[in-house]
Amino acid sequence: MAEDEGERTEEATQTRRDEFRKRGQVAYSKELASALFLIVASMGVFVLAKYFFKELYEVFQFSFGPDMVVSIRSGDIFTAMRFAGEKLLLLISPVMGVAVIIGVGAQVIQTGFLQVEDAFALKLEKLDPMQGLARMFSLKNVIEAVKSLLKLVLIFSIVALVVKSEMVKVPYILQYSVEQMFTYMGTVTVKLLGSIGAAMAVLSAADYFFQRWDTEKKMMMTKQEVKEENKSREGDPMIKARIRRVQREMANRRMMQKVPTADVIITNPTHIAIALKYGANLPAPQVIAKGADLIAEKIKEIARQHNIPVVENKPLARTIFKTIKIGQVIPRELFVAVAEVLSYVYKLRRKAKR
Numbered sequence: 001m002a003e004d005e006g007e008r009t010e011e012a013t014q015t016r017r018d019e020f021r022k023r024g025q026v027a028y029s030k031e032l033a034s035a036l037f038l039i040v041a042s043m044g045v046f047v048l049a050k051y052f053f054k055e056l057y058e059v060f061q062f063s064f065g066p067d068m069v070v071s072i073r074s075g076d077i078f079t080a081m082r083f084a085g086e087k088l089l090l091l092i093s094p095v096m097g098v099a100v101i102i103g104v105g106a107q108v109i110q111t112g113f114l115q116v117e118d119a120f121a122l123k124l125e126k127l128d129p130m131q132g133l134a135r136m137f138s139l140k141n142v143i144e145a146v147k148s149l150l151k152l153v154l155i156f157s158i159v160a161l162v163v164k165s166e167m168v169k170v171p172y173i174l175q176y177s178v179e180q181m182f183t184y185m186g187t188v189t190v191k192l193l194g195s196i197g198a199a200m201a202v203l204s205a206a207d208y209f210f211q212r213w214d215t216e217k218k219m220m221m222t223k224q225e226v227k228e229e230n231k232s233r234e235g236d237p238m239i240k241a242r243i244r245r246v247q248r249e250m251a252n253r254r255m256m257q258k259v260p261t262a263d264v265i266i267t268n269p270t271h272i273a274i275a276l277k278y279g280a281n282l283p284a285p286q287v288i289a290k291g292a293d294l295i296a297e298k299i300k301e302i303a304r305q306h307n308i309p310v311v312e313n314k315p316l317a318r319t320i321f322k323t324i325k326i327g328q329v330i331p332r333e334l335f336v337a338v339a340e341v342l343s344y345v346y347k348l349r350r351k352a353k354r
Contacts, residue, residue: 008222009222010220010223011221012216012219013226016221020215027208027214028211029205029211031147031204032109032205034200034204035201035203036106036197036201037099037102038193039193039194040102042192043194045190046190048094053182053186055090057179151200154203158192158195158196166188169184252291252295255291256302258275259275259299259302259306262303263278263345264310264345265300265308266320267310268318271296273289273292273297273300273317274287274289274320275299275303276288276330276342284329284330284331285338286328287320287324287325287328287330288327289326290320290321313341315337316334316337316338319334320334
């Protein structure tokens with residue numbers, strides 16, 4: 001039995017999932033951002049080919065044209081550097097902007113808006129060299145190494161295949177104009193980025209599902225852990241029982257304080273006691289106290305102390321005790337029976353005054 005409780009066989013509760021999330025332990029594939037970036041970059045090159053060609057052509061013209069010669073001879077090298085820097089910025093800015101958006105988007109898609117509480121906390125155990133070696137040769141790091149190797153093999157294979165398919169065009173490239181050369185380079189770039197991106201997307205999908213399976217496995221709980229969590233969430237049964245007992249005692253005390261204002265006490269006669277009150281501001285007689293056994297005896301004792309009539313009516317006492325809560329008024333179907341009791345009480349009061 002102890003072995004069963006020690007095995008992680010139970011699904012993770014929401015509380016445990018939240019704890020893992022707070023520590024940043026969620027299913028996440030680093031390759032997804034790279035795959036999305038490559039795919040979007042290939043699409044960007046395809047769509048913005050004219051823009052990139054224009055900027056690159058201007059850099060090419062400046063670098064190999066008379067403007068560069070004039071700048072170097074006049075010693076105004078800063079003009080050439082500024083021109084190259086501006087063009088480089090115009091070329092890199094869209095790429096960097098897309099990279100940032102894709103990096104954040106890939107994170108949000110996989111994990112949502114994740115806030116790690118102890119991200120900046122100092123963990124001394126990470127400085128332990130023995131634990132560092134253990135982490136270095138852990139299964140997770142071995143898998144990461146295999147993944148990186150597979151990624152490299154995949155990229156080199158795709159590059160080799162694309163280059164091989166383009167080898168037949170090499171003899172004709174020398175005859176291309178500058179514009180044709182840039183167009184050709186753009187086409188090859190799109191093909192390379194798109195192919196690598198698609199392959200990386202497949203790899204990242206497989207990696208994400210593996211990470212999710214691994215995280216779910218780590219989050220699994222033993223039966224004892226589930227019991228302890230339920231106990232901590234719902235509270236100690238002994239404390240809850242004590243709170244309920246105190247609440248009952250307080251409710252009974254408040255109820256007993258209302259008994260002296262009753263007009264009549266209807267009894268079973270030994271097991272049940274019902275305290276009724278009727279006034280001009282009430283639509284019908286109201287149950288202000290009721291109880292059985294010891295509480296019934298206490299109600300009758302208070303009634304005797306305050307000279308409140310006690311009337312025996314077994315059927316009426318049982319019906320009121322079972323169907324009407326404290327604070328409710330008598331329903332229409334019991335009006336006649338209660339009216340007879342109150343009429344009897346009022347007659348007793350009139351006789352007592354004489």
